[in-house]
Amino acid sequence: MEYPCAEKGVRFGDLTVVVRAQWHRWPNSEPPGGTTEISVTLMRDGIDARIVKTAPFRKTDLPLRCLPHEAPRFAEAEAKRAVNVFLRWLGLALIDDVWQLLIELDDAYRFRPIEEVRELSSLEFLTNLRDVGSVMEPLLAVLTHLLCAIHVWRLQTDVEADATSMCVQLGEQLIAFAEQDGVRFADFTPKEVNANA
């Protein structure tokens, strides 16, 4: 059975990014569980080809009290969560808040041992680090393309705006967008440039 997928789109300059997630149930698994898959699609205006990167986002069991007919609702909530979390990480990366990014990645994937709190065997550490690594491929692809799009926009508009502050602004917008429910698309291309550009 196909469960509903969640999707949010972002545009900056000539780049459109679509982040999509879907929960897939493992057949015949006991307890019932599945994987949320995340996929990003990168499109540039005027270019026919698109870049698509897909990665497993996280594995989850169905909640114990979840009745069969409630599974699609769980799947949808899980997919929405994945899209929003991915956009938030993207925002943190653009802001260059590496500590917060690492804290959130570590909360999700538990790849850092914490003395006397979280001991990790090397097998757990390696598995978890591999899992976080797999979601980094789509994240890195979107991050680098957004950075390029910012530079391209600056060159095309001949604006002297500082690239770092533009990254921070876009990062904050993405974090806010990740928290909005019901909004599926946002264009973050700057609409106005101040007088001193």
Place this chain on the structure above:
Amino acid sequence: MEWVEKSARFNNLALTVRARYRRLPFFGEPSHCTEIKVVLTLDGAERSIVRVAPFRYPKTPQSAEEEAKRAVRRFLRWLGFALADDTPQLIAELNAEYAFLPTNERSLPSLDCVAGLGGIHDVFEPFFYAFAFLLMAIQAWRNELGAEIEMSALRAQLGERLLQFAEQDADFVDLTPKEVSADGVSVR
């Protein structure tokens, strides 16, 4: 250049780690990659498992052979630390290679952090295969022997031997314990 390789055996499992340094074609700027290849062969099996991954993208090294040797040694060291369950040391070594965690001495742009974690993911595929097969070979050997050898002590011992082997010039080591103590709880 040719592959540089080192091999280890544990009971019925042969593990070969190969690396080569090569210049990537079709790039405007000189671009380089050290590739790592793991070959796992079980005695009696017709086929081997082969996994190849980019290890790192170095600047032009002084010697291609030295760079390849370094990759093989590094990979075997990580396996040694993983076997010995020395997670802090494993993290420190991975971080030295891929720079994915900022430290007090080194701040890190998030782009480097994300790229570093992605780089680790690439090399983890062959690494995971090698590690998982070694663990299985150790378990199988214990079961065959019917010995009560404590797994963590055995793993620590093997990890230590792999670390030594990584630093040696030798191309091959047999890690299979030759002697089991009379009480069946330790090996040599």
